[in-house]
Amino acid sequence: MARLDYFAPGVYVEEIQRGSRPIEGIQTNIAGFIGFTEAVRGGAEPFKPMLVTSWNQYLQYFGQEGSDGFTDFDAYLPFAVNGWFLNGGGRCWVTSIGTRLPGTPEPPPEQTGVKIRSSANRPALLFNLKPEESDNGSIEVIITEGQPNPSNEEGENSDSPAPVAAEFFTLIVGRDGEELERYEHLTMNPEVQAEVGTYVVTALEQSSFIDALDLSQTGQALSRRPANGQYEVSPPPLVPSPETLVRDIQGIRDERTGVQGVFEIDEITMLACPDLMRAYQADLVDLDQVHGVMELMISLCENSSPNPPNRMVVLDPPPDCVKPQQVAQWLNVFNRRSMFAALYYPWIKVPNPRKGGRPILVPPCGHMLGVWSRTDETRGVYKAPANETPRGVIGLSYDCNFREQELLNPLGINCIRTFPNRGIKIWGARTLVEPEQTEWRYISVRRLISYIEKSIELGTQWVVFEPNDEDLWSRVRRTVSNFLERLWREGALFGSSPEQAFYVKCDGDLNTPDSMILGRLYVEVGVCPVRPAEFVIFRVSQWTGQDE
Known part of the structure; x- marks a missing residue:
């Protein structure tokens, strides 16, 4: 650090900071799950998120001792978390809202x-x-x-x-x-x-x-x-009340419980509540209440002020929406659009350990989030999590064909389909954004921009309270440009050169004397994200060899 004054003659050696500081990208593949579990033990608390890094650790917190971790009443959360880890998921946070269905008599x-x-x-x-x-x-x-x-x-x-x-x-x-x-x-x-x-x-x-x-x-x-x-x-089984179930799922922000408690964990970037559908199947909540919880999750993903939003929620269609027309009608009734939400159809078939490995239909959200995580690790957040095989899936509740997907895909409903000789594939990569907002149509674009925004936010904290002059502007430009150029070289941004892929502006045009008096530093960043090749068209014609 440079000194400001010197009193005695001599040689002084000083360390000074020069140049820009590199921005480190944030981790994008950390999930939050909410639902019923077999137990709550080992330090985990009811209704509060608990960090889980492997299936074995999940069993330590949410399974009975020596158990397989699943439940006798077929809760969907264990299947979702198991599918998360099977498909390459790493860290996740799990919130238990009960170890029995509401209204179940407490066992002796x-x-x-x-x-x-x-x-x-x-x-x-x-x-x-x-x-x-x-x-x-x-x-x-x-x-x-x-x-x-x-x-x-x-x-x-x-x-x-x-x-x-x-x-x-x-x-x-x-x-x-x-x-x-x-x-x-x-x-x-x-x-x-x-x-x-x-x-x-x-x-x-x-x-x-x-x-x-x-x-x-x-x-x-x-x-x-x-x-x-x-x-x-461990404490006795946690049997929530039917009257307070929706309130328990929604939670209380100050008490860090339920859905609102999950949003207090900054590192979570994706969210699912599979047992919302289990409660609906058991007639514990009606469709309006289901829509209310979904609306809450979407709104919390959208509203992260003052920080940039960097979370998405994966929704599940109701279990009685088996056919494509039914899920399309349901989405029209729900009538909530957002670039921070995604929907997958149909439900998936997986083995149920509690029934000798016989198949059970479960919501696809946990397995889909696992594929998101796997794609982030192997390719990058800019790669659409589609044309991938979901692991642990042995069938689908409905085999959707090409014509039926033509109905669903424009609505933002991502289909999981079975292809001859190729197996089961995720065949959609869209958000639930309004159809006219084409720039936010794809999951990978939304998550890439969130990744860039959050990484820049965390990687430029050193700028706060620095002298707001041209030297600082230059350092900020280099810091952000170096980060974006690295993304461009990895294939996340489109363009044959960095100049075509992004720009970073921080100069006197943006930072006027009036804005500097207010203590503000403005930086303008523009990026050109790569988008998935959703429609591949080969134009074939006959050619004689003499035609131009």
């Missing part, structure tokens, strides 16, 4: 608690959280080696047999690595002498956190002793 505690087995693999104990602790997250229970009470002198009671040390154990209750309670000299013998040890159920009656139930029936206390290990006791 013996069906929801954590069952601990003995070393002989027989049922030993059942742990449940106390009702007052259900809102505070999971509890960890550690069972380790123990011993009888050492204060008991040998032979004190000659009529009783000597205790077997191996049947005793220690139980520790903790949360987030902190020990909350410790119980020693425990045994599975309900008739144990008080001076020797304590029956585990009796001891845990004093616990502030968990209840215990003895599942063992017969046998010696040693054979019924629970196996050593660490066990997680």
Whole structure:
């Protein structure tokens, strides 16, 4: 850093900043999912987004211990998240709005608690959280080696047999690595002498956190002793109320819950709510309520002021819109257009692990977002996520043909189609923008511009409070131009030269003395994005060899 004054003679070595600072592109393939899950545990909280980086990590937060992560009531979110990872998705944020369908009777505690087995693999104990602790997250229970009470002198009671040390154990209750309670000299013998040890159920009656139930029936206390290990006791199933379901999905911004909570995560660039259709199928919401949630997601994508909008939502058609005419009619009823929304049709067929791998129809949003992520990684955000094979899909709810797609494609409905000898392909790449706004017709164009805007925003933070002079203007021009030229060389911008692909203007014409007095610096950027070759036309004619 250069000094402004010097007092003693000598040689001074100073470091100074010269030139522009490179702009690093943002990550564009981070998704947010909202829906029902099998469980909420491992630090995840109901209605709040949780970062998940793999399917195994999803199971740790939203699946029962040892489970496949899916649900008995066929929630669509596990299929969407699984499809996301299958198709190349990386990081995503998952928000659970419940572990049962609203209105479902709560199961009895013996069906929801954590069952601990003995070393002989027989049922030993059942742990449940106390009702007052259900809102505070999971509890960890550690069972380790123990011993009888050492204060008991040998032979004190000659009529009783000597205790077997191996049947005793220690139980520790903790949360987030902190020990909350410790119980020693425990045994599975309900008739144990008080001076020797304590029956585990009796001891845990004093616990502030968990209840215990003895599942063992017969046998010696040693054979019924629970196996050593660490066990997680999760809250009981979260059964939302039918009356508050839509409110739970929408969430509260200040509490970081629901859809609005997802939009508080800055890095999320794509969004889906697959179980909105599960709730509709179960008659928990009507079509107007479905449209209300969709409208909220679209509006939040559009409204990100003062920052540039960089999110898109993928919508799913209702399950009763099976035929092309039906989905076209439904979209006309919904009647909401936006360059920040995309719609895929039809529903896809995937294996259901809960039914022996038999197929189930699910909304396509999760698999489609996975393809978006894969395309971003392999080609770039400027490549249309189409003419790609969605992984994990074994069929479609309806085989759309060419003529039927001629009806849907102009409406912005992206078809998933089956082609002979080519398999299932995503055969559409349009947004739901108004038809006359042709410049925002394609998903790749919308996401590329968002990528450029957000990258420039984050990469030029150093400009704030710098002296607003011609030197700063020149540095800003170089910074932005270098970033755009890199994109042009990668194939994201159209043109045979950088001059044809983009321009960056920051000069005295834009930054007048009046604007500088107000503390403003204006930079004008124009780019020419590449667009997908949606229609490929070969013009063939006969030629004699003598015609010009």
